[in-house]
């Protein structure tokens with residue numbers, strides 16, 4: 291097999307982290323080569339655009355950086371190099387103005403990822419970034435990087451490498467987490483990959499499932515956060531659940547099932563609810579009576595999921611259950627279905643520029659590193675920030 295030494299700087303992984311590193315290097319006059327296992331770049335980024343490409347969040351920077359939990363100190367430099375305002379300026383410069391949605395989430399005006407990604411790739415190619423698609427990294431030994439390609443195995447040697455191989459969620463989009471074996475074999479510490487921003491299994495009754503699968507539960511509160519989530523065939527998913535997915539996953543890992551308490555009427559006190567439910571029902575059916583106070587549909591049926599028939603007429607029991615609805619989470623959904631990945635390459639392997647301490651000239655960035663964050667634009671901001679940070683560190687290294 292011929293050893294290809296023509297690419298001096300390789301970026302392996304054409305997601306937003308790798309592409310941002312390529313941008314920094316090509317802007318500085320270098321000609322990096324981006325390798326990816328898939329036939330085209332940025333497949334997860336494109337998929338992210340389907341529900342509205344949430345690039346970042348407009349909240350206060352201190353609050354913003356607290357979204358990264360224990361990894362906050364390790365991500366400080368990335369967020370300083372490329373903060374939420376920078377990501378907006380970057381998008382604007384590519385020709386895609388952004389706006390702040392009602393919840394503070396920031397989107398391009400059309401909310402789409404396709405036009406932005408195409409423009410970004412055009413800019414990179416014009417700026418001397420080369421792309422080698424259908425190149426799946428399968429081995430790294432000494433200075434030889436081996437890729438599986440449609441033409442068989444190919445070997446390359448590079449002067450510098452940036453690994454941006456992603457996590458393991460939605461593997462059909464390219465990131466499978468198979469890199470963990472390659473890096474473990476080099477003696478690097480990898481914390482197990484786990485689902486983040488995922489759904490949870492709940493043992494709904496057949497009747498409830500049939501009637502309410504696919505129904506959003508709006509205006510509810512989970513641990514002081516207001517929001518909504520979706521009831522579905524297997525249990526629950528959606529933004530309010532994702533916002534707590536780290537905590538819920540950790541509780542389930544300790545002891546399952548785990549019961550989390552939901553406030554189904556956050557804008558009414560328990561005593562107010564009790565007072566309303568204690569008024570005379572007269573000849574009204576229970577459902578019609580509850581409906582008077584806005585208790586109907588999915589919220590009313592949830593009560594029937596957890597209370598015995600006799601308790602449904604007890605105002606204090608019903609009021610208490612509405613304020614502390616016990617949602618029993620049996621387990622969490624697999625990583626393949628999750629929005630993102632927790633765990634990954636430990637930061638202890640890396641220096642301040644995200645270069646592997648034991649392998650000078652090799653950098654690691656993006657979702658493959660051991661951090662997690664809720665949805666809300668925090669994921670893309672961090673991965674692109676790391677791309678910028680490592681790109682700049684590589685420039686200094688060169």
Ligand SMILES: Cc1cc2nc3c(=O)[nH]c(=O)nc-3n(C[C@H](O)[C@H](O)[C@H](O)COP(=O)(O)OP(=O)(O)OC[C@H]3O[C@@H](n4cnc5c(N)ncnc54)[C@H](O)[C@@H]3O)c2cc1C
Nearest residue numbers: 303305306307327338344426427456464656657667669670
């Ligand atoms: C449905 C969905 C919606 C999302 N929406 C949002 C959102 O609105 N806002 C937000 O902030 N985040 C969102 N995310 C998360 C965000 O897309 C990811 O955090 C981000 O894409 C991670 O970037 P990355 O570059 O680190 O990894 P990836 O985007 O996963 O890119 C890694 C690349 O490496 C390649 N690769 C992997 N292994 C190999 C190998 N062995 N050899 C060669 N190439 C390899 C992959 O093919 C892939 O192209 C969403 C995710 C999903 C699944």
